[in-house]
Amino acid sequence: MSYYDVDSILTDAQKLPCTFELDVPGLGILEGNPGESIKAGTRIDLPLWLGEMLSIGARLGTSRLVTLDIPxxxxxxxxxxxxxxxxxxxxxxxxxxxxxxxxxxxxxxxxxxxxxxxxxxxxxxxxxxxxxxxxxxxxxxxxxxxxxxxxxxxxxxxxxxxxxxxxxxxxxxxxxxx
Structure with missing residues (x-):
C-alpha cells in the first residue's frame, strides 16, 4: 500500500457505523450540531480511518471512545x-x-x-x-x-x-x- 494509492484513500473514507461509549463535549459537528455534545450511546457513521482511531483505546487497555460495528x-x-x-x-x-x-x-x-x-x-x-x-x-x-x-x-x-x-x-x- 502506497501513501498515494487512490483505492486505499477511498477505502479509508468508507463510512462505518460507530457507537459512542462516552459523552464528548463540543463534537456535535459530527451529527451536524456544531457546539453541541455527543451523548453516550449515540450512533454515527464515521470514516473508517476516524472510527479506527477513536476505537483504539480498547486495544491499549483504556476505556474506548467509540465501538465499531460491522458495516x-x-x-x-x-x-x-x-x-x-x-x-x-x-x-x-x-x-x-x-x-x-x-x-x-x-x-x-x-x-x-x-x-x-x-x-x-x-x-x-x-x-x-x-x-x-x-x-x-x-x-x-x-x-x-x-x-x-x-x-x-x-x-x-x-x-x-x-x-x-x-x-x-x-x-x-x-x-x-x-
Whole structure:
C-alpha cells in the first residue's frame, strides 16, 4: 500500500457505523450540531480511518471512545447471499473497493467464518471473471450485468486476465497484432 494509492484513500473514507461509549463535549459537528455534545450511546457513521482511531483505546487497555460495528456491506444478509450464489451480488453497489474494505474491517474484528465466506466468494467470482475475460462474447451478452457489479480489485483482475488472453492469442499467431 502506497501513501498515494487512490483505492486505499477511498477505502479509508468508507463510512462505518460507530457507537459512542462516552459523552464528548463540543463534537456535535459530527451529527451536524456544531457546539453541541455527543451523548453516550449515540450512533454515527464515521470514516473508517476516524472510527479506527477513536476505537483504539480498547486495544491499549483504556476505556474506548467509540465501538465499531460491522458495516452493512458485511452484514449477515450479504454473507448469506454469498453462500447462496456469490455471482449474484453486486459488490460495486455495496462498496466500490469491497475487498479492501473487508480486509480492513476484518483486521478490527475476529470473524473467522466471515473470512472463509469472503475467501470462497473471491475464488468463485474470480473463476467467473476469468471466463468472461477469455470469452469476450460472453462479457457483452449475459455477463454484462455481472461485470458491472465488480469492485475495483475484480476489475483489475478482469483487465489482467483479458490482456493476458489477448497476448497469448497474439503469441500463438491466432490474432492480429494491435
Amino acid at each position: 452493512s456491506a458485511l452484514s449477515e444478509r450479504v454473507m448469506n447471499a454469498f453462500q447462496a450464489d456469490p455471482r449474484t451480488v453486486d459488490l460495486r453497489s455495496l462498496a466500490p473497493n469491497y475487498y479492501r474494505l473487508s480486509e480492513r474491517v476484518l483486521e478490527l474484528f475476529e470473524e473467522e467464518e466471515m473470512i472463509d465466506i469472503l475467501s470462497n466468494t473471491f475464488k468463485k467470482r474470480a473463476a467467473e471473471i476469468a471466463d468472461h475475460a477469455h470469452n469476450p462474447k460472453g462479457a457483452l451478452g449475459d455477463g454484462a450485468e455481472f461485470l458491472q457489479g465488480l469492485d475495483e480489485t475484480e476489475r483489475q483482475l478482469f483487465r489482467v486476465a483479458h490482456d493476458s488472453a489477448k497476448e497469448t492469442r497474439i503469441w500463438a499467431g491466432e490474432a492480429k497484432k494491435r
